Amino acid sequence: MKIAIGNDHAGYDMKLEIKEMLEEKGHEVIDYGHHSTDSCDFPVYGYKVAQSVASGETDCGVLICGTGIGISLAANKVKGIRCALCNDPVSARLTKQHNNANIISMGARIIGMETAKAVVSAWLDADFLGGKYQRRIDMLTAIENGDAI
Numbered sequence: 001m002k003i004a005i006g007n008d009h010a011g012y013d014m015k016l017e018i019k020e021m022l023e024e025k026g027h028e029v030i031d032y033g034h035h036s037t038d039s040c041d042f043p044v045y046g047y048k049v050a051q052s053v054a055s056g057e058t059d060c061g062v063l064i065c066g067t068g069i070g071i072s073l074a075a076n077k078v079k080g081i082r083c084a085l086c087n088d089p090v091s092a093r094l095t096k097q098h099n100n101a102n103i104i105s106m107g108a109r110i111i112g113m114e115t116a117k118a119v120v121s122a123w124l125d126a127d128f129l130g131g132k133y134q135r136r137i138d139m140l141t142a143i144e145n146g147d148a149i
Contacts, residue, residue: 011064046074
């Protein structure tokens with residue numbers, strides 16, 4: 001699988017370990033930055049990863065900032081993106097199963113490294129359930145397109 005990854009300064013160290021874990025599992029990881037702990041603006045990296053996923057250049061994405069909130073907000077501004085903040089493995093599994101989230105975000109100042117690895121693994125290992133959940137995603141897409149539901 002081809003996975004986009006991005007972060008701000010607060011998520012840099014966590015990104016390095018998550019990237020290494022993904023590569024060890026055989027995934028191709030495209031790193032959209034940020035490439036240091038120097039202060040930066042999270043919307044830049046949330047947008048880059050979201051554009052990559054929305055365009056089909058990558059299959060899915062992982063975003064990391066201090067809380068995971070800001071960078072997820074940026075990603076969700078891109079049409080076709082369903083980015084979910086996941087700071088525990090159960091939420092990560094369920095957001096794939098129920099929402100078919102194509103990007104997850106995490107807070108490096110909120111969770112530890114082992115939890116972050118478990119979150120990413122749970123999300124990648126889960127499968128979308130379809131059925132009634134597809135109907136709900138279709139409704140989200142309609143909202144995104146400005147249509148009534």
